[in-house]
Amino acid sequence: MTRIEPDGTMRRRVVDTAGRSDPGQWEELVAGALTEAPPYRPAPDSPVYHISADDRVILVDERDLTEPLAALIAAVMGMGDEISG
Secondary structure: OEEEOOOOOEEEEEOOOOOOOOHHHHHHHHHHHHOOOOOOOOOOOOOEEEEEEOOEEEEEEHHHOOHHHHHHHHHHHHHOEEOOO
16 A cells, blocks of 8 residues: 655555464455445545555545545554555
8 A cells, every 4th residue: 555645755555464363354454445446536735545455456535535445544554564665
């Protein structure tokens, strides 16, 4: 997952569920979040998220986050491993 700020700054995080004790919880969180992705409507001065899981990729403006997407983003950004570069 990547959060892209309006100034172009990026924060990237990843959660690799292989080897984790809670992969089912992550799968449920992802499934709920990606069931209905909102349309991509970027706006000036609003962060954008690039989310990829399995074969699915979505882009969403922070203003258009649904509750399941917001929960997924909070979990990955809070517990995911940082990706540099």
